Structures are given as C-alpha cells and as structure tokens.
Amino acid sequence: MPRDAETPGAAVGSPLAVRMDDVAERARVSRATVSRVLMGTARVSEATQVRVLDAMRELGYVPNTIAQGLAARRTDLVGLLLRDPRNPAYGLLHAEVQTEAARHGLQLISVVPTPTEGVEDELAGLRRLLGLRVGGLMVSTGVIRAADLEPFLDAVPVVSVGRIEEHPGIYGVSYDEDTNAAIVAGRVAEAGHRSVAVIIPDIRVSTAENRRGLGMAADLEGRGLDVHRVEANSFGTNVDGYDDVVSLVRAGSITAALFPSDWRALGFLDRADAEGLRVPEDMSVTGIDGVMPGIERMGLTSLRIPVREVAVRGVEVLDRMVRDRGSVEIRHERFPGTFLPGRTLGAPPPH
Amino acid sequence: MPRDAETPGAAVGSPLAVRMDDVAERARVSRATVSRVLMGTARVSEATQVRVLDAMRELGYVPNTIAQGLAARRTDLVGLLLRDPRNPAYGLLHAEVQTEAARHGLQLISVVPTPTEGVEDELAGLRRLLGLRVGGLMVSTGVIRAADLEPFLDAVPVVSVGRIEEHPGIYGVSYDEDTNAAIVAGRVAEAGHRSVAVIIPDIRVSTAENRRGLGMAADLEGRGLDVHRVEANSFGTNVDGYDDVVSLVRAGSITAALFPSDWRALGFLDRADAEGLRVPEDMSVTGIDGVMPGIERMGLTSLRIPVREVAVRGVEVLDRMVRDRGSVEIRHERFPGTFLPGRTLGAPPPH
DNA sequence: CTGAAAGCGCTTACAG
DNA sequence: CTGAAAGCGCTTACAG
Incomplete structure (x- = not known):
C-alpha cells in the first residue's frame, strides 16, 4: 500500500521519505538483499550489489537508524x-x-x-x-x-x-587527580609558602574539583603547612569562596590560594585586581587544567591535564x-x- | 514467549531489558494502556494510572526511544x-x-x-x-x-x-559578521593605521571567518587604507599566514594585522613574542569572538559575538x-x- | 546468492 | 476508559 502523503516527518519527495522497499523496488531485488548490501555482511553478487548501490544513490536513501537499531537489537x-x-x-x-x-x-x-x-x-x-x-x-x-x-x-x-x-x-x-594535586601543592610549598588557602568545592558540585582540593590540602598538611580550607558549594559559578580568600589575605593569614581549576583561579585574579591585590607580589595563585587556549599568555601557574x-x-x-x-x-x-x-x-x- | 536470555544489548535483569509488555503485565493492563499513560495523551482512569506508574517504577522501565520514534513517526x-x-x-x-x-x-x-x-x-x-x-x-x-x-x-x-x-x-x-567586521575595521582605522594585513581563511575552511576577513578588508579599503590580504587555507590550524604577516611587518609594509578569530590572533601573539615583535609598540593585533574565558586578562582587542x-x-x-x-x-x-x-x-x- | 516471513518495542486508529 | 490489531522501517534466521 502506498504511503499516505501526510506521513509526518518525512514528506514525500524527500530522501528522508525513501524506504528500503523503495530502493528494493528500483533495484528489482528484495528488501532483504538491500539490507545485506547495506550491512556489508552476507555475500551478494557483484551485479546485484551495483544495482542496489545505484538505486540508493539515485533516490538519496538515508537508512533509518531507528528502525535498524530496533531490528538488529544493536547499534554502532x-x-x-x-x-x-x-x-x-x-x-x-x-x-x-x-x-x-x-x-x-x-x-x-x-x-x-x-x-x-x-x-x-x-x-x-x-x-x-x-x-x-x-x-x-x-x-x-x-x-x-x-x-x-x-x-x-x-x-x-x-x-x-x-x-x-x-x-x-x-x-x-x-x-x-591525587598526583596532580600533589604536584601543584609541592610547587607551592617549595616556593616557600607556609600558610595557604585551598578552595574545595563540594563533591556534589564537581567530583574532580573536590578531589583536587582535598588532595592539595592533604598534601600541604602532610608537609606541615597551615591550610585554610575554603568551601565552594554553589553550582555553576566560580566566585564561591573569593570573599573568604580576600579576607584571609587581608588578615595576613595566607600568602597563597590554590584553586581546583583554572576557571576558578582566573576568576579570582580579576577579583584580586579589583581589590588592588597584586599577584604574585601580595599573594600567589594557582589553578589546575592548563588546557585553556592562550593559558601561557595569561601566565597562570597551573597543571596541564592529559x-x-x-x-x-x-x-x-x-x-x-x-x-x-x-x-x-x-x-x-x-x-x-x-x-x-x-x-x-x-x-x-x-x- | 519469554525472551531469550541471550538478547544482546539488554541483559535480563537490567532495566534496559524491561519492555512495555512487562510493565503491562505487572500492572494488569494492556500494552496500549501503558503507552497512553506514558504519552499522557488519552484519558486513563486514576486507579489504572497509579498501577501503571508503580509498575514502571518498580521495574525501572526506560522506554525505548527507538521504538517510540518508529511507531509514532515522530520524535522530541x-x-x-x-x-x-x-x-x-x-x-x-x-x-x-x-x-x-x-x-x-x-x-x-x-x-x-x-x-x-x-x-x-x-x-x-x-x-x-x-x-x-x-x-x-x-x-x-x-x-x-x-x-x-x-x-x-x-x-x-x-x-x-x-x-x-x-x-x-x-x-x-x-x-x-559584516557589521562586526566593520566595527573592528573602524577602530583600527581610527587608531591611525594606514596599511594593514587582513587574514582571510578560505570559505571551505570557515564560512564565518571568511566573511569576517572579507568584510574587514572591504571596509578598510573603503576607508582608503592599504590592505594586504593574507590567505589562510589549511583546515584545523591557526598558524596559516603567520609567516606572511611577520614578513610584512619586517618589511615595514603594515602596522597592524586583523585576524578573523581570537584563536588565530592569540596564536599570532605567541609567534610575535617568539619573533621579538612587541604588541602594540611594533604592530597592532585584533581578533574577533570575545567569548574565551579570561579574554580580558589576555588584553586582546576583539569583538564579542552575542x-x-x-x-x-x-x-x-x-x-x-x-x-x-x-x-x-x-x-x-x-x-x-x-x-x-x-x-x-x-x-x-x-x- | 536470494526471497518470504517473523519480529524488534513501541503508538494509534478502530471498536467497544 | 480499555483492548486487539495493524504497522512503523528495518535485520536475520530459515529455506531454497
């Protein structure tokens, strides 16, 4: 039975309306054979194959992935x-x-x-x-x-x-992330900092950032540094914790802030500018990720993830x-x- | 007939193996009714609805979008x-x-x-x-x-x-893009440049960048500037044309280079550094896009697309x-x- | 090498 | 309000 011209989503005349049966008819073979050519699995004679391929091209056939998946019970x-x-x-x-x-x-x-x-x-x-x-x-x-x-x-x-x-x-x-955290923490410690802030997002905000933060804090404490853990629990924003960091610096409690991502670190650098805090003269800042285009140009000390x-x-x-x-x-x-x-x-x- | 345990892609016991028929059986209704509840279209009695919803939840049913799309001849x-x-x-x-x-x-x-x-x-x-x-x-x-x-x-x-x-x-x-190109070109002209390079990627590389480049060149020429059109025809790289720009600057032929994207402009800034060219003392550089995180920090003169x-x-x-x-x-x-x-x-x- | 037929998991007239 | 049945566009044993 010919298809109703009202078939939605596949106007007649459009390649998307062409079905395997149409290809089969034009190539004068069965639907099964067209399918075999398409799959490239079973043997099909050279001549038949050419006819089918030609028919597909002439009709602009786009196989219906939906139907393929359903019939084959699998997908690529x-x-x-x-x-x-x-x-x-x-x-x-x-x-x-x-x-x-x-x-x-x-x-x-x-x-x-x-x-x-x-x-x-x-x-x-x-x-x-x-x-x-x-x-x-x-x-x-x-x-x-x-x-x-x-x-x-x-x-x-x-x-x-x-x-x-x-x-x-x-x-x-x-x-x-643990090794990454330790690498950054190690560099900060080697630079001579003894009291720092580590920004630690909640695990529900980002598992990776959470792990990085915890890792940096643990590593630094293991080295005997004084670590201020700053929580950042809001979703979808990078400004969380900036207030705390600024206060800590102003109070002379920290000399560096370690952020768990470049995104957070860069946001803070803008904030530091606005506060008149010079980096690295007044405080040091680090990020993690290192994949942002132009990161070297920005000069952010960071770690590049592979x-x-x-x-x-x-x-x-x-x-x-x-x-x-x-x-x-x-x-x-x-x-x-x-x-x-x-x-x-x-x-x-x-x- | 119960399904073969070998059914690929949907191990028995997994929610993904649960079909609408399973839900129907558990809720003691027909498949059609389950479908109606799922679609939310037709009227279904309150009691039935609750039974169906319960069955779905208990079985962890995940509707097969593939089959839905095929049957309904449409998709969301x-x-x-x-x-x-x-x-x-x-x-x-x-x-x-x-x-x-x-x-x-x-x-x-x-x-x-x-x-x-x-x-x-x-x-x-x-x-x-x-x-x-x-x-x-x-x-x-x-x-x-x-x-x-x-x-x-x-x-x-x-x-x-x-x-x-x-x-x-x-x-x-x-x-x-035309207006954008004119905006950037206008600023460069206003800054006093009289001879500049415009980097123009081929249309097959990027239609947008091509249009921006052509637009900037046309606008500047309309203002009577001397424009050196630099082609950039390689796909997937931003370094195309850098050599030409450096040569033109060295030869004293241009005082600015207008790139059709921040990506290309930033790449060139690195190259300029490597060449010992100071920006903007020795030459000016502009980009277009303005959406890169930290772009203000990098100081690139650009245009922000909406x-x-x-x-x-x-x-x-x-x-x-x-x-x-x-x-x-x-x-x-x-x-x-x-x-x-x-x-x-x-x-x-x-x- | 090829075809007829069953079936994939759903939706939707069509009846009741 | 609900069910039986046809059909969506394919793949794949099963026969030949």
Whole structure:
C-alpha cells in the first residue's frame, strides 16, 4: 500500500521519505538483499550489489537508524555524556573523543546537561542516551554517581573518562587527580609558602574539583603547612569562596590560594585586581587544567591535564567493550598531568 | 514467549531489558494502556494510572526511544550539528542551546565532526542526525553548504545558528559578521593605521571567518587604507599566514594585522613574542569572538559575538517550527556584537 | 546468492 | 476508559 502523503516527518519527495522497499523496488531485488548490501555482511553478487548501490544513490536513501537499531537489537551508536561544554577541558575532550570514535568506526552522539542544573538534569541526559539504546556509554566528569549507572551496567558497557571512578563495574580512564594535586601543592610549598588557602568545592558540585582540593590540602598538611580550607558549594559559578580568600589575605593569614581549576583561579585574579591585590607580589595563585587556549599568555601557574591521552585510551577501551564485552577486564587507569609554570606563583611576601 | 536470555544489548535483569509488555503485565493492563499513560495523551482512569506508574517504577522501565520514534513517526529529539567544540565560541553556544532546548521541552542530541576533517566528515555527522530522524535540526557554523541541506528541508525544519545563512528554506539566526567586521575595521582605522594585513581563511575552511576577513578588508579599503590580504587555507590550524604577516611587518609594509578569530590572533601573539615583535609598540593585533574565558586578562582587542542571544532565538524558532512548521515564515536574522577594547591595538609605530 | 516471513518495542486508529 | 490489531522501517534466521 502506498504511503499516505501526510506521513509526518518525512514528506514525500524527500530522501528522508525513501524506504528500503523503495530502493528494493528500483533495484528489482528484495528488501532483504538491500539490507545485506547495506550491512556489508552476507555475500551478494557483484551485479546485484551495483544495482542496489545505484538505486540508493539515485533516490538519496538515508537508512533509518531507528528502525535498524530496533531490528538488529544493536547499534554502532555510542553516547557521550559530557559535562559543561563551556569549560575548555571538556570542549577539548569532546573533540578528542569524537576524533578517536571516528577512527574506531563508532558513531558518537553527545548529550550535555544544562550547566546550571544539578544531578537531576544529568540523569535526564543519561536517560536520553539510554533510551536511544546506545551500544556503549562514555561518561565524562560530572556529578552522576556510580550508583546511578549501576542498574544499566549489565546492558551497556560504561567507560568513565576524565572523572574519578572506583566502581568495579565501570572502566575508569581518569586524570590522576591525587598526583596532580600533589604536584601543584609541592610547587607551592617549595616556593616557600607556609600558610595557604585551598578552595574545595563540594563533591556534589564537581567530583574532580573536590578531589583536587582535598588532595592539595592533604598534601600541604602532610608537609606541615597551615591550610585554610575554603568551601565552594554553589553550582555553576566560580566566585564561591573569593570573599573568604580576600579576607584571609587581608588578615595576613595566607600568602597563597590554590584553586581546583583554572576557571576558578582566573576568576579570582580579576577579583584580586579589583581589590588592588597584586599577584604574585601580595599573594600567589594557582589553578589546575592548563588546557585553556592562550593559558601561557595569561601566565597562570597551573597543571596541564592529559586530555588527549585520556580520550584515546577511553575510546579504545569502549570500542573493545562494545565489540566483545568479555574480552575486557575492568580496570581503573589514571593519567597524571604536567606542571605548567606561570607568573602567578612566587615567593611569599616578606611581612 | 519469554525472551531469550541471550538478547544482546539488554541483559535480563537490567532495566534496559524491561519492555512495555512487562510493565503491562505487572500492572494488569494492556500494552496500549501503558503507552497512553506514558504519552499522557488519552484519558486513563486514576486507579489504572497509579498501577501503571508503580509498575514502571518498580521495574525501572526506560522506554525505548527507538521504538517510540518508529511507531509514532515522530520524535522530541532535535539535533545540533556543532562545529569544533575546542573553540570556546562553540562550546558556549553548545551550552546555551542545551539550556534553551531544555526550557522548551526539546531533547537535544549533538554531533560534532572531527575538527581536523573537512566537509565530508561534517556530512557524515549530518547523516547521523538525519538517520535518527530528529524532529528538527540546528546547524552551527561550519563548512556544510545550504545545498547539502536542501534535499532534507521538506522533511525536517532546519535552523542555522551562528553561521551565515541565505537559503530561502533555512531559517537563519546568525552573527552579523559584516557589521562586526566593520566595527573592528573602524577602530583600527581610527587608531591611525594606514596599511594593514587582513587574514582571510578560505570559505571551505570557515564560512564565518571568511566573511569576517572579507568584510574587514572591504571596509578598510573603503576607508582608503592599504590592505594586504593574507590567505589562510589549511583546515584545523591557526598558524596559516603567520609567516606572511611577520614578513610584512619586517618589511615595514603594515602596522597592524586583523585576524578573523581570537584563536588565530592569540596564536599570532605567541609567534610575535617568539619573533621579538612587541604588541602594540611594533604592530597592532585584533581578533574577533570575545567569548574565551579570561579574554580580558589576555588584553586582546576583539569583538564579542552575542552567543546567548543567538542561542535563545535559534531554539525559540526551531521549537515553533517543530510544533507547527507552517506557522513560521523563514527569515534571516543577524545579531551584531560589541567591541571589546584591549591592549593589543594602539597607534601605528612612528617610522 | 536470494526471497518470504517473523519480529524488534513501541503508538494509534478502530471498536467497544 | 480499555483492548486487539495493524504497522512503523528495518535485520536475520530459515529455506531454497
């Protein structure tokens, strides 16, 4: 029966309205044969193949991925649940993951949560991807907990990229936040600071930043420094804790502030300007990430996280899991970054 | 018939393996009724509704979007084809579009092409989205031509965001690149420069950058300045043309270089440093975009494009088109940006 | 190498 | 208000 011209979402005459049956008819073969050519799996005679390919091209056929997925009970689609794309670290990760996915023949679709919303919104994004029944899932940093993922681990392989992961059912390819924290803390201590502030966001705001903050504080205390822990518990803003830091500096209680991200550190540098605080003469400031374009120009002392390595490895692992789940033993890998010297870390001011 | 335990992609016991029939059975209703509750369209008795909702929750049911889309011949999914996520302008756009889509109840999925590949790769991304039979499409800046989109316009509404658009079948919500170019050019001229370089990428590299470059050159020539057009035709790199600019400065032929993006301008500042050229004492440099985090700190003279306005308007229009195509008359809107003063534009050096 | 037919998990007239 | 049934556009055993 010919299709109704009213079929929504696929106007007649449009390539999107062309179905496999149309291709089959034009190529004078059965639908099954067209499918075989499309899949590239079964043997099809040379002549038939050419006819089918020609018909596809002539009609501008775009296979309906939806129907393919439903019929085959599988997809080449893999999903990426990405955190805040405004953050250059995630923007870069996004690009690298796509590049690698393409190399591996995986079709990447991405979902980003609304940056200013919390865990509920991230879960909605997760369901969007799961509803599409993606063949694999990459979860980038964010506030989704392993427990939220747990119910789905039997059905879909999950790789955590760039976020701390310790769940035994989730492969982890992360930045080594503890080592990173220790590297930055070590440099600050070596510069001679004895009393510093460390900005520590709540774990619900960012698991990575939380871990970095805690790591820096622990490391510095281990070295005998006096550490003021400054909480930053608001979601989607970087100004949290600035007031406290300024007060501490003014009171002569600290000579340096260690931020868990460049974003927070740079925001503070503007604030310091506004307050008339000179960096590094009056106080030192450090960040972490080191991937912002032009970071060297800004002179922020930071640590560069290995985004590309993490993307390459993450996709490699997911690809293996998608193809043969059993062949991959779950591990939690961590990649440390490299110190990025800058002009915002100096010796403490003489008092 | 109970499902085979081998069903791939949906292990038994996982919520992803739960089908609507399972929910129906547990709630002691028909599949049709479950569907009605899920859709929220038809009337269902209070009691039945509660039973169905309970069953869904107890089983952890995640509706199969694939099957829904196939059966309903429509989707709430809208696709965003985004250009290079490493570019902060697109990262910001991505975040804003998602925020707006969520407000409008649209489910956004994004596809990014591999940054270093060309138009073929972007077309593959387009097909990925079309294969999913998204209900609407937002196309961000990139090298895809209107002609590539044309065959699909009958079937799916398309809104161009942040990229020049002139096709009568595609709604355009763009940056006003011509005005933007004129603004920057005007400031350079006012600063007293009489001979400058304008970096002009090929249209296949970036339609937006191409337009900006041509616009700046035309405006300056209109003002009687001597303009050296520097081509930049490589894909995925910002260093193209740097050699030429350095030579022109060394030869005393120009006193300023106008780049069509901050990315290119910042890259050049590093090069200038390496060459021992002081900015703005020896030469002036300008960019365009103004959305990079910390841009003020870097001091680059630039122009800030109105990303949020474009995202808000683009999603608003797409939403209307998705709901009732006929209600929207195609237009091409343009939003100008605002000048961003910096330290890299000064008076020309005395010779 | 090729086709007829069942079935993927849903939605939606069509009846009641 | 609810159910039985057709059908969305495909893939894939099963036969030949």
